[in-house]
Every structure is written in structure tokens, then in C-alpha cells.
Amino acid sequence: MDKKLVQEINHLHAEICGGLSDPKRITILYALAEGPKNVMEIGDVLELPQPTVSRHLKILRERGMVVPERRGANIIYALSDKRIIRALDLLREVLADHLSQRSALAEAIA
Amino acid sequence: MDKKLVQEINHLHAEICGGLSDPKRITILYALAEGPKNVMEIGDVLELPQPTVSRHLKILRERGMVVPERRGANIIYALSDKRIIRALDLLREVLADHLSQRSALAEAIA
DNA sequence: TCTTTATATACGGAAATATGAATATATCCA
DNA sequence: TGGATATATTCATATTTCCGTATATAAAGA
Numbered sequence: 001m002d003k004k005l006v007q008e009i010n011h012l013h014a015e016i017c018g019g020l021s022d023p024k025r026i027t028i029l030y031a032l033a034e035g036p037k038n039v040m041e042i043g044d045v046l047e048l049p050q051p052t053v054s055r056h057l058k059i060l061r062e063r064g065m066v067v068p069e070r071r072g073a074n075i076i077y078a079l080s081d082k083r084i085i086r087a088l089d090l091l092r093e094v095l096a097d098h099l100s101q102r103s104a105l106a107e108a109i110a
Numbered sequence: 111m112d113k114k115l116v117q118e119i120n121h122l123h124a125e126i127c128g129g130l131s132d133p134k135r136i137t138i139l140y141a142l143a144e145g146p147k148n149v150m151e152i153g154d155v156l157e158l159p160q161p162t163v164s165r166h167l168k169i170l171r172e173r174g175m176v177v178p179e180r181r182g183a184n185i186i187y188a189l190s191d192k193r194i195i196r197a198l199d200l201l202r203e204v205l206a207d208h209l210s211q212r213s214a215l216a217e218a219i220a
Numbered sequence: 221t222c223t224t225t226a227t228a229t230a231c232g233g234a235a236a237t238a239t240g241a242a243t244a245t246a247t248c249c250a
Numbered sequence: 251t252g253g254a255t256a257t258a259t260t261c262a263t264a265t266t267t268c269c270g271t272a273t274a275t276a277a278a279g280a
């Protein structure tokens with residue numbers, strides 16, 4: 001494939017991964033995996049001020065990870081694709097393995 | 111679960127995701143999926159100066175995504191877990207769907 | 221229309237991250 | 251030991267990301 005094109009794709013790929021690289025956004029995504037929620041409801045879950053929530057939602061929206069739907073005065077956000085959660089779960093498994101490996105090492109030393 | 115603990119976990123989860131949020135690191139991970147490589151070989155693939163490669167490898171290493179093994183003067187890096195590639199592939203699929211949706215929209219407008 | 225409610229954006233500063241260039245460390249071999 | 255090769259780290263700087271506050275937009279209801 002054309003080198004420029006590959007770079008462009010990898011850039012977008014990195015960008016979507018960047019959507020996951022914040023604890024609050026991860027919490028938002030898992031919350032939406034339970035079902036669609038409006039901005040206030042998400043704010044309640046995260047215990048965060050509304051503008052902060054909106055900004056994180058914008059980041060996720062731009063990357064196509066959540067989808068907004070206006071319902072009256074509210075905007076209801078939904079997870080766009082279950083595969084996002086599957087990817088998150090896989091990475092969490094990798095994290096768990098890494099941590100238990102390290103703690104096993106720590107015990108072996110002690 | 112304890113709230114502090116959940117936050118700590120989400121922080122680590124975000125950190126491992128952050129390991130994926132750079133085009134060069136994605137290229138490195140896919141390159142290592144083909145098989146272990148030393149730093150020079152990775153540098154050849156990326157066409158990047160060696161210190162830059164080492165710094166990216168450090169980030170991936172700290173997050174437990176790649177594993178170094180010294181062999182003589184070389185250090186050979188290997189992917190620590192195939193699930194990392196599966197997660198990357200899932201997210202690339204989500205990206206592809208998002209892009210084709212948008213291009214379908216673009217055509218519908220034109 | 222005016223007010224209230226829900227959501228989004230703009231701005232300024234703080235903190236994290238990335239990068240090139242230079243330098244340090246570690247290993248091998250003569 | 252000294253030189254060559256492979257890898258890692260440091261430093262200064264540039265860029266990005268994040269947050270709180272303030273403000274703007276959009277819809278609902280009186």
C-alpha cells in the first residue's frame with residue numbers, strides 16, 4: 001500500500017485509540033455500555049461538572065465512538081459499537097496479567 | 111468496589127490505552143506481531159532515529175505491552191500479548207465503519 | 221416573549237507528552 | 251584495555267491535552 005496512505009490510516013487509528021486514553025472517557029464508555037444516557041446522567045456517574053463531560057463526549061463523538069440523538073431538550077448519547085467495549089476489555093485483561101506478573105515478582109523478591 | 115480503587119484501575123487502563131495512541135507505536139506493535147525484532151530493525155521499519163524508537167519502546171515496555179530480551183549486544187523486543195493486536199484490530203474495524211459511514215453521507219450530499 | 225433547563229463552546233493556564241540533539245551505558249571483539 | 255556497535259537516557263523545547271470558569275446555543279414551558 002502507498003506509504004502516505006498507511007501513515008494517514010495509522011494516524012486515524014492512533015486517534016481512535018487516543019479516545020480511550022483517559023480514565024474519565026473509559027468510565028463514560030463503560031457507563032454507556034449499560035445503555036444510552038443523557039449528559040446529566042453521565043455527569044452524575046462521573047461526578048464531574050457538565051462542561052467537562054461535554055468535552056469528553058465531543059472527543060468520543062468526533063472519533064465515532066459515541067452517537068448523539070436529540071430528544072427534546074436532552075441529548076442522549078449511545079455507544080456506537082460494542083467492539084469498543086471488547087477492545088477495552090481485552091486491554092484490561094492484558095493490564096491485569098501484567099500487574100499480577102509484577103506482583104508475583106515482588107513476592108519472589110520479598 | 112472501593113471508589114479509589116476503581117479510579118486507580120481506570121487510570122492504569124487509560125495508561126495502557128495511551129500506549130496505543132501514537133501512530134509510531136501502532137506501527138511498532140504491528141511490526142512486532144510479525145515476530146520479535148531488535149531496536150535497529152524496528153528503526154528500519156519506521157524510518158526513525160534510534161533514540162526515538164527507544165523512547166517509544168520504553169513507553170510500551172512500562173505498560174507491559176512489549177518485552178525486551180537481551181541477546182548479546184542486541185535487545186530483542188517481542189509483543190507481550192496477542193490480545194493487544196486483537197484490540198487494535200477491533201478498533202481499526204470501528205474506524206473503518208465510521209469512515210465509510212461518513213463517506214456514504216458525503217456521497218448522499220453530493 | 222421571557223425564563224428555565226440542557227448542552228456546547230471559548231478562553232487561559234497547568235500538566236503531560238513528543239521530539240531532535242547530545243550524551244551515557246552496555247556488550248562485544250581485537 | 252580500547253574501540254566499535256547497540257541501546258538507553260537526558261535536556262530543552264514544542265505541542266497537546268486537560269481542567270475550571272465563563273459564556274453561548276437550543277429547546278421547553280409559563
